[in-house]
Amino acid sequence: MLRTKFLDYIHEQALFEADDKILLTVSGGIDSVVMSELFVKSNFKVAIAHCNFKLRGEESELDAVFVRVLAEKYALPYFEKSFDTEKYASQKKITIQEAARALRYQWFETLIKRQNFRYFATAHHFDDQIETFFINLYRGTGVKGLRGIQPKAGNCVRPLLFATRDEITAYARKQNLQFREDSSNRSDKYLRNRIRHTIIPAMESVKKDFRTGFQKTFELLTKTEIFINEEISRLRKKIILTDGELIKLPISELKNRSVTAFQLYEILKPYGFGMDAIMKIPETLDKTGKFFLSETHQLNIDRDFLIISPLGTENNETFYINVETKRIEKPVTMGFEKVKSPGAIKIIQDNHVAQLDFDKLEFPLILRKWKKGDVFVPLGMTGRKKVSDFFSDEKFALYKKQNTWLLTSGKNIVWIVGHRIDNRFKIVKNTKTIYKITLK
Amino acid sequence: MLRTKFLDYIHEQALFEADDKILLTVSGGIDSVVMSELFVKSNFKVAIAHCNFKLRGEESELDAVFVRVLAEKYALPYFEKSFDTEKYASQKKITIQEAARALRYQWFETLIKRQNFRYFATAHHFDDQIETFFINLYRGTGVKGLRGIQPKAGNCVRPLLFATRDEITAYARKQNLQFREDSSNRSDKYLRNRIRHTIIPAMESVKKDFRTGFQKTFELLTKTEIFINEEISRLRKKIILTDGELIKLPISELKNRSVTAFQLYEILKPYGFGMDAIMKIPETLDKTGKFFLSETHQLNIDRDFLIISPLGTENNETFYINVETKRIEKPVTMGFEKVKSPGAIKIIQDNHVAQLDFDKLEFPLILRKWKKGDVFVPLGMTGRKKVSDFFSDEKFALYKKQNTWLLTSGKNIVWIVGHRIDNRFKIVKNTKTIYKITLK
Numbered sequence: 001m002l003r004t005k006f007l008d009y010i011h012e013q014a015l016f017e018a019d020d021k022i023l024l025t026v027s028g029g030i031d032s033v034v035m036s037e038l039f040v041k042s043n044f045k046v047a048i049a050h051c052n053f054k055l056r057g058e059e060s061e062l063d064a065v066f067v068r069v070l071a072e073k074y075a076l077p078y079f080e081k082s083f084d085t086e087k088y089a090s091q092k093k094i095t096i097q098e099a100a101r102a103l104r105y106q107w108f109e110t111l112i113k114r115q116n117f118r119y120f121a122t123a124h125h126f127d128d129q130i131e132t133f134f135i136n137l138y139r140g141t142g143v144k145g146l147r148g149i150q151p152k153a154g155n156c157v158r159p160l161l162f163a164t165r166d167e168i169t170a171y172a173r174k175q176n177l178q179f180r181e182d183s184s185n186r187s188d189k190y191l192r193n194r195i196r197h198t199i200i201p202a203m204e205s206v207k208k209d210f211r212t213g214f215q216k217t218f219e220l221l222t223k224t225e226i227f228i229n230e231e232i233s234r235l236r237k238k239i240i241l242t243d244g245e246l247i248k249l250p251i252s253e254l255k256n257r258s259v260t261a262f263q264l265y266e267i268l269k270p271y272g273f274g275m276d277a278i279m280k281i282p283e284t285l286d287k288t289g290k291f292f293l294s295e296t297h298q299l300n301i302d303r304d305f306l307i308i309s310p311l312g313t314e315n316n317e318t319f320y321i322n323v324e325t326k327r328i329e330k331p332v333t334m335g336f337e338k339v340k341s342p343g344a345i346k347i348i349q350d351n352h353v354a355q356l357d358f359d360k361l362e363f364p365l366i367l368r369k370w371k372k373g374d375v376f377v378p379l380g381m382t383g384r385k386k387v388s389d390f391f392s393d394e395k396f397a398l399y400k401k402q403n404t405w406l407l408t409s410g411k412n413i414v415w416i417v418g419h420r421i422d423n424r425f426k427i428v429k430n431t432k433t434i435y436k437i438t439l440k
Numbered sequence: 441m442l443r444t445k446f447l448d449y450i451h452e453q454a455l456f457e458a459d460d461k462i463l464l465t466v467s468g469g470i471d472s473v474v475m476s477e478l479f480v481k482s483n484f485k486v487a488i489a490h491c492n493f494k495l496r497g498e499e500s501e502l503d504a505v506f507v508r509v510l511a512e513k514y515a516l517p518y519f520e521k522s523f524d525t526e527k528y529a530s531q532k533k534i535t536i537q538e539a540a541r542a543l544r545y546q547w548f549e550t551l552i553k554r555q556n557f558r559y560f561a562t563a564h565h566f567d568d569q570i571e572t573f574f575i576n577l578y579r580g581t582g583v584k585g586l587r588g589i590q591p592k593a594g595n596c597v598r599p600l601l602f603a604t605r606d607e608i609t610a611y612a613r614k615q616n617l618q619f620r621e622d623s624s625n626r627s628d629k630y631l632r633n634r635i636r637h638t639i640i641p642a643m644e645s646v647k648k649d650f651r652t653g654f655q656k657t658f659e660l661l662t663k664t665e666i667f668i669n670e671e672i673s674r675l676r677k678k679i680i681l682t683d684g685e686l687i688k689l690p691i692s693e694l695k696n697r698s699v700t701a702f703q704l705y706e707i708l709k710p711y712g713f714g715m716d717a718i719m720k721i722p723e724t725l726d727k728t729g730k731f732f733l734s735e736t737h738q739l740n741i742d743r744d745f746l747i748i749s750p751l752g753t754e755n756n757e758t759f760y761i762n763v764e765t766k767r768i769e770k771p772v773t774m775g776f777e778k779v780k781s782p783g784a785i786k787i788i789q790d791n792h793v794a795q796l797d798f799d800k801l802e803f804p805l806i807l808r809k810w811k812k813g814d815v816f817v818p819l820g821m822t823g824r825k826k827v828s829d830f831f832s833d834e835k836f837a838l839y840k841k842q843n844t845w846l847l848t849s850g851k852n853i854v855w856i857v858g859h860r861i862d863n864r865f866k867i868v869k870n871t872k873t874i875y876k877i878t879l880k
Contacts, residue, residue: 140656194646202642206634216580223702231671262663
């Protein structure tokens, strides 16, 4: 019965073709053991992969042994990999669960490519979807967070998504299948487990057949999501300009089209901005200089554009230029020459070229971004000026300000690269050697 | 504290202005009693309205007395109306709860217009929204069913929507307010009550502050709904043609624009079609003749159009034409004359005019729609032909077929109105009196 439903579901959802090679991802728990049995009984071409996340000491090792033996029993190719999940989590500053998820999906993707599998299969079932629904609901969510798990996403297929936990348990019992109990499932440590043990029984006690409503809701919301994505992608094409690494949205376009906070939120989703931040944007379109941060990007409200730039480590990066350096490629391409001064001063009217008095420079020179408090003496002036004021006077957009490099010598700025040198380092009559820098 | 929140909420949501006249709809239960107290304490201009649905015998009467006394205590204008809710429900074939809802909203709308109120206020609170969320989830729903209750919709404002049930209870206790207990609230008879008593405590036991997630979700989904509605209304304008009572969607447009089932569902929502029916439409666009029914409308897949027509009782209606009838206006305008035959047959080449042999007719004539099995002898033929075949041969679209009237005499069809008379009733050489019918 479960196997018939399983085959029907694969067919209905067009998950894969009968002769596709499928990599089964098996933890050793009841769900993935049942999935393996169903695949093997149905004579699909499969192999088994197991991740050892090393999170539960001896238990983790026994899980791995169990799955290896399972693969042997079925005479299936077997792949296993161990991960230092805790280390990865702390490096990436994510939770253990997020780390385990990232690690396993990365490995599965690599594995299917290397081993020539068509898809990898996970054993998510219907009740997992309901749990995910509630997890997201507790956090506050939108359509995407409520529409359930997709049966097919990229290289991943989920052929047990039709089955309830009870159906899987009943099948395992009937087929007398052995599986590993994950002790962490029994505790209410994780929100998911608390939902599983409290909310699902409550939902069921109110209405035995509560899954039908979820099923309909998932279907309708999945369609809703597709609709929204299509409309947003159409809008995105109309209003997004890219400029190297920068994403630019012309403010005039946003205004003309009366783009709403919701539309902006959807457009900017790939850059990780939350609803709370985005909500404020439509009212602050005229407040040049406002900016918002996501985990991965920065959004600046500039004079004419919303500008989204990836957060690099770049902002704190410094690049050294030694006295022998002839050329650098990073962060920008520049050439460096020492030229004997001809005596007469020959000004080069090109912002891409800086001519400095070599003897006044202190090597190594350092290329870095603007910092608060930076001052310099602009060429032609005698007094010091804040670099930020210089930027303002020159009507630099915020992103330009953030992407402009400063060349420094000791504590002094010698060149706002591409814009203005410092008056104190200019070549003068008695300059012996000209240090000529050319920005390519 | 609750009153401060109440005033803040009214302000934030711009529910109404301080000097707007508001009609408070008061059942006598704790929520509406607290609402009344908050309004009165805040010196808004209010009156009280109470519906007696006569559903709980003596209890209903005591509720009405209670609210009347409450209005007297506050010295507020008081309006009361009794309804035969059960009768209304059975007449309209709706549930008692739906009937009560329809009756009260109708009355409130009338009342505020007549009494010159700006809005009527209901005492829905935050937990009501959560209950509604789950009711819809149990049934299967989309964004609209999950986005909560709107604080302001048409002439209705809901200024307690920010408050939890516990906050309302605490306020009532602190202010020592008297209120009526609706005994039906205590039973688990209704899904809403079962949700209130089972799901909400379960949600809270998993995470005390579970309402924050709901709040965020409601906000995001409300924005999502607005977005969808705007996109759909734009699409609707592009593809909907109206033709009298008929709504027509050109199939070529649906195909060119690759309109999805979801878009169709949203477009056709006002006509009450469910997702299940609409889902089938995109695949059946070429299956002329398919039709779908909603509670209020019929959707026909015609050669070139999807045609939506209101369901009338019209289809079963019959109209009588007596021998003296000179003119009818319903269901179509027609004139009837008896003309002495000039002897020679003068054929009138106009489908809007029928000339019949008066002496062959059996009065009253009857005008009715086509029924399965109808046959007639088309003018110029001798054999009988099915009316449905005649329709097909004439390439009648389904809606035209359904909107064509047949004039019958006894058991015979004498005229497919506006199209073809029956050969047996045509005027012949020895016709004495011509019965001339003119379709205006």
